[in-house]
Amino acid sequence: MSDPVHAVVGLFETPRALLEAIARLRPRGLGRLEAYTPYPVHGIDQALGLRRSPLPGMVLVMGIVGTVTAFAFQYWISAVDYPLITGGKPATSWQAFVPIMFEVMVLFATFTAGLGMLLLLNRLPELDHPLLGSSSMSAITRDRLALAVESEGDGLDVAAAQRALTEAGAVAVEVVARPPGPYTVSIAAAAVAALVAGVAVVAAGLGTWVAVKAFPALPPMVHMLEQPRLSAQGGSGFFEDGRAARLPVPGTVARGRLPHPFTRQEEASVLGNPLARTGPVLALGRRVYGERCLVCHGSLGDGKALLSAAYGAKPANLHTAAARALPDGQIYHVIVAGKNSMPPYVRELSQDERWAAVHYVRALQRAQNAEARDF
Amino acid sequence: MATTTTSLPPELVPEPLSTGPVTAGSLDDQVLAFPDRPPPLKWFVALAFTLGCFAVGALLIVYTICTGIGVWGNNRPVFWGFDIINFVFWIGIGHAGTLISAILFLFRARWRNAIARFAEAMTIFAVMCAGIFPLIHVGRPWLAFWLFPYPNQRGIWPNFRSPLMWDVFAVNTYFSVSLMFWYLGLVPDLASLRDRTRPGFRKVIYAILSLGWRGSATHWLHFEKAYLLLAGLATGLVLSVHSVVSFDFAVSLVPGWHMTIFPPYFVTGAIFAGFAMVVIVLVVVRESMDLGNLITLRHLDLMNKVILGTSCLMGYSYLMEAFTAWYSMNPFLHHTFRQYVAGTYWWAGWICIGCNILAPQLFWVPKWRRSYPVMLFVALAVTVGMWFERFVIIVISLSQDYLPSSWHVYWPTPVDFGILLGSFGLFFSLVLLFARVLPIIATTEVKAALQGAQPGHEGVAS
Numbered sequence: 108m109s110d111p112v113h114a115v116v117g118l119f120e121t122p123r124a125l126l127e128a129i130a131r132l133r134p135r136g137l138g139r140l141e142a143y144t145p146y147p148v149h150g151i152d153q154a155l156g157l158r159r160s161p162l163p164g165m166v167l168v169m170g171i172v173g174t175v176t177a178f179a180f181q182y183w184i185s186a187v188d189y190p191l192i193t194g195g196k197p198a199t200s201w202q203a204f205v206p207i208m209f210e211v212m213v214l215f216a217t218f219t220a221g222l223g224m225l226l227l228l229n230r231l232p233e234l235d236h237p238l239l240g241s242s243s244m245s246a247i248t249r250d251r252l253a254l255a256v257e258s259e260g261d262g263l264d265v266a267a268a269q270r271a272l273t274e275a276g277a278v279a280v281e282v283v284a285r286p287p288g289p290y291t292v293s294i295a296a297a298a299v300a301a302l303v304a305g306v307a308v309v310a311a312g313l314g315t316w317v318a319v320k321a322f323p324a325l326p327p328m329v330h331m332l333e334q335p336r337l338s339a340q341g342g343s344g345f346f347e348d349g350r351a352a353r354l355p356v357p358g359t360v361a362r363g364r365l366p367h368p369f370t371r372q373e374e375a376s377v378l379g380n381p382l383a384r385t386g387p388v389l390a391l392g393r394r395v396y397g398e399r400c401l402v403c404h405g406s407l408g409d410g411k412a413l414l415s416a417a418y419g420a421k422p423a424n425l426h427t428a429a430a431r432a433l434p435d436g437q438i439y440h441v442i443v444a445g446k447n448s449m450p451p452y453v454r455e456l457s458q459d460e461r462w463a464a465v466h467y468v469r470a471l472q473r474a475q476n477a478e479a480r481d482f
Numbered sequence: 483m484a485t486t487t488t489s490l491p492p493e494l495v496p497e498p499l500s501t502g503p504v505t506a507g508s509l510d511d512q513v514l515a516f517p518d519r520p521p522p523l524k525w526f527v528a529l530a531f532t533l534g535c536f537a538v539g540a541l542l543i544v545y546t547i548c549t550g551i552g553v554w555g556n557n558r559p560v561f562w563g564f565d566i567i568n569f570v571f572w573i574g575i576g577h578a579g580t581l582i583s584a585i586l587f588l589f590r591a592r593w594r595n596a597i598a599r600f601a602e603a604m605t606i607f608a609v610m611c612a613g614i615f616p617l618i619h620v621g622r623p624w625l626a627f628w629l630f631p632y633p634n635q636r637g638i639w640p641n642f643r644s645p646l647m648w649d650v651f652a653v654n655t656y657f658s659v660s661l662m663f664w665y666l667g668l669v670p671d672l673a674s675l676r677d678r679t680r681p682g683f684r685k686v687i688y689a690i691l692s693l694g695w696r697g698s699a700t701h702w703l704h705f706e707k708a709y710l711l712l713a714g715l716a717t718g719l720v721l722s723v724h725s726v727v728s729f730d731f732a733v734s735l736v737p738g739w740h741m742t743i744f745p746p747y748f749v750t751g752a753i754f755a756g757f758a759m760v761v762i763v764l765v766v767v768r769e770s771m772d773l774g775n776l777i778t779l780r781h782l783d784l785m786n787k788v789i790l791g792t793s794c795l796m797g798y799s800y801l802m803e804a805f806t807a808w809y810s811m812n813p814f815l816h817h818t819f820r821q822y823v824a825g826t827y828w829w830a831g832w833i834c835i836g837c838n839i840l841a842p843q844l845f846w847v848p849k850w851r852r853s854y855p856v857m858l859f860v861a862l863a864v865t866v867g868m869w870f871e872r873f874v875i876i877v878i879s880l881s882q883d884y885l886p887s888s889w890h891v892y893w894p895t896p897v898d899f900g901i902l903l904g905s906f907g908l909f910f911s912l913v914l915l916f917a918r919v920l921p922i923i924a925t926t927e928v929k930a931a932l933q934g935a936q937p938g939h940e941g942v943a944s
Contacts (some may be wrong), residue, residue, distance in 0.1 A: 110666065119656070122936060123938075125937075141698050141699060142698065142699040143697050144697055144699065145674070145697060145700070145926065146506075146670075146927070146929040146935065147702040147704075147705070148699075148930075148935075149936045149937065150937060150938075152703050153698060157699060157703055160704045162704055162707045162708055162711065163707065164712065179638075179718040180631070184631065184639045184642065185641075185642050185643070188639065189637075189638060189643055193644070194643070200643075203642060203643040205843075206645075206648040206651070206722070206726055207642060207647070207651045209650055209718070210651040210719075210722065210726075211651065211655070213715050214655045214658060214660060214710070214723075216715050217659045217662055217663075217712060218658075218662065220708045221662040221666050221707070221708060221712065224666075224707070225666075225669070226524050228700075229701050229704055230695050231693040231695065232690075232693035233693070234694045235694075238696055239694055239696065244677055247696070247697055248670070248674040248676075248677045248678075248695075249507055249510050249674060249677070249678065250505065250506030250510070254494055261572060284677035296689055299686055300690070306542070317768075326533065353930065395634075421686050435758075
């Protein structure tokens with residue numbers, strides 16, 4: 108025999124015969140004894156001197172880990188990261204977390220028991236174990252009980268083991284070699300698994316490529332965007348002119364947008380600033396100036412602008428004597444109607460915003476041309 | 483030993499769990515031979531029929547998703563219609579399998595061995611059917627992953643104080659655990675199948691699925707411990723799952739839902755409905771697959787006793803619900819309970835009582851517990867009755883709640899019925915496929931309990 112021997116297997120017909128054979132062979136020390144049965148046989152673990160399964164301890168630990176994980180996860184989410192008051196309960200009320208703690212405990216414990224047994228303790232899957240290729244295997248998974256004297260690495264006294272098993276009442280004795288004969292199943296299984304995996308990888312890659320090429324800019328999750336509404340500059344079959352955007356009804360006045368009756372700047376002198384010079388008004392004026400005026404007139408109002416060089420315009424210096432002498436109403440008129448290359452801001456700014464900007468311009472003028480009494 | 487059995491008075495000797503000579507070898511030849519033989523014509527006919535039903539349901543689900551759930555009968559205030567009725571119904575069907583495989587295992591009720599595998603498979607298939615309904619109920623099922631707590635760019639988390647969130651965890655855990663439990667039990671049987679199948683494609687599949695199981699004493703030592711632990715965990719789980727499902731109702735304030743009896747009442751109802759479904763399937767399997775010697779009339783008798791017992795518990799629950807309603811002095815609750823038996827849907831309430839409480843009382847007669855016509859009648863009645871129980875709870879309570887101006891009479895549409903039919907088609911298709919390709923009886927468990935299978939028990943039948 109060229110292959111090294113893995114085990115000598117004896118088949119028995121009844122559990123009692125198997126137990127008696129174990130009792131007879133165990134003191135002989137021929138090799139490692141292992142029994143193979145089609146179903147769990149009571150008392151066989153004691154007879155073989157197997158240690159108790161460590162599984163319950165593993166399951167207990169992982170069950171506790173699952174419970175703690177679920178609690179910590181829910182507590183962190185519901186009380187720390189995203190506190191949500193439901194039913195008037197405090198964000199830290201833990202009682203509502205109990206059902207999920209239980210479920211996660213079961214989940215962790217179950218998978219520890221199942222996979223721990225299969226993968227860790229029984230070291231499965233093991234598709235190339237020498238015994239799987241033996242002729243005894245199909246008898247074992249059917250109705251025979253087997254006792255195997257297995258090699259412990261330093262050779263096995265095959266003849267002695269065969270004799271001992273026969274003497275103990277084995278109805279058949281088989282010598283199982285290692286490596287196993289042509290155990291085609293595991294090779295074929297590996298081939299099939301490799302084929303399936305290869306096809307899956309190629310299909311996934313092709314699918315991704317096609318998806319990326321065919322739908323390059325597929326917008327994800329646009330359910331709130333796609334609504335049956337009119338877009339500001341879009342068309343509409345509802346109105347006669349075919350436009351979605353509508354002009355105000357003729358003759359109506361929008362709030363804060365009283366019509367400006369003057370066409371010439373001088374005429375507007377009669378207008379006085381209706382707003383009081385208060386903190387909030389100046390704050391509003393500062394904001395409006397910052398948003399609308401600053402890019403050209405400069406942050407100080409001196410016409411040294413951010414844009415002027417590229418823009419080509421010459422923004423007015425608001426600190427000239429002429430500018431300082433302008434009545435409030437004329438400054439207001441320039442904001443409404445524009446001047447030279449300055450566009451009108453009648454649409455962008457409400458009445459109050461314009462008058463607040465006027466106040467702010469006055470404040471800038473006074474700040475840049477301060478007198479002794481201002482200090 | 484043998485003398486113990488014979489010295490008992492005959493009426494005390496337990497009826498054997500199998501008839502005729504059954505040995506470990508003959509068991510394999512009978513049970514594990516199905517995948518070897520081509521299925522009979524009637525199997526193909528049945529499968530074509532069930533797949534046809536499934537196709538109807540699948541097409542209607544596609545129609546629903548493309549059009550919107552307005553194609554169902556749901557409308558305010560009845561936002562939960564067939565979708566949630568069917569979900570609760572199917573989850574309940576699944577519970578019988580876990581009860582048989584886990585709870586009866588802990589009670590060492592050996593008669594479970596022959597039927598546990600089938601019942602566990604039915605659990606998994608029923609939970610698969612159940613899972614469809616919440617998925618399509620959300621309206622945009624491609625976003626159903628929003629149910630899971632994962633860090634997202636929206637910066638929001640689900641509400642863990644909502645029973646609907648508990649439900650997500652309970653149902654997913656239940657499916658995973660049932661699958662694990664089922665597969666664990668299958669591994670040794672798959673090894674038997676692997677070793678008796680001729681080399682070829684099927685042998686490869688069985689070899690991979692059985693993971694190289696050898697049945698060594700070490701394997702069995704850890705296996706038995708794992709199985710015991712799983713049974714204990716699954717027992718707690720099965721009680722929790724339908725309790726959590728009942729929280730979807732009981733934690734709300736809808737009259738007729740807000741009741742403390744709901745968790746035990748739902749669990750009982752689930753086991754009750756599930757056993758009826760198992761009886762229906764087992765009768766068909768027993769007759770069509772010639773398994774009369776392994777699934778005996780004693781098994782069916784015991785199953786029917788469980789149905790009778792749970793039916794009485796259901797009767798108690800109904801009475802207790804009615805008592806609670808009356809004792810609450812709450813006019814809204816009084817109104818809802820009057821609606822159950824004398825309102826728009828009075829017939830649904832009476833179908834419930836007739837099918838769930840009255841019909842199973844036939845099982846008090848021992849002879850009828852062993853009669854196919856009677857047990858099929860009762861099991862079908864219970865299946866219908868338990869479906870209607872969920873209809874009563876959901877539709878009647880919702881259709882007339884606190885605000886009379888929003889009362890609305892709910893009627894399902896043909897689409898609702900089609901999807902329900904489709905779920906039955908899926909369930910029975912999977913049952914039919916399972917029956918042909920996997921070991922339908924847990925052969926290792928039956929072998930372990932056969933006469934003379936254990937040392938020191940020779941001559942003692944279980």
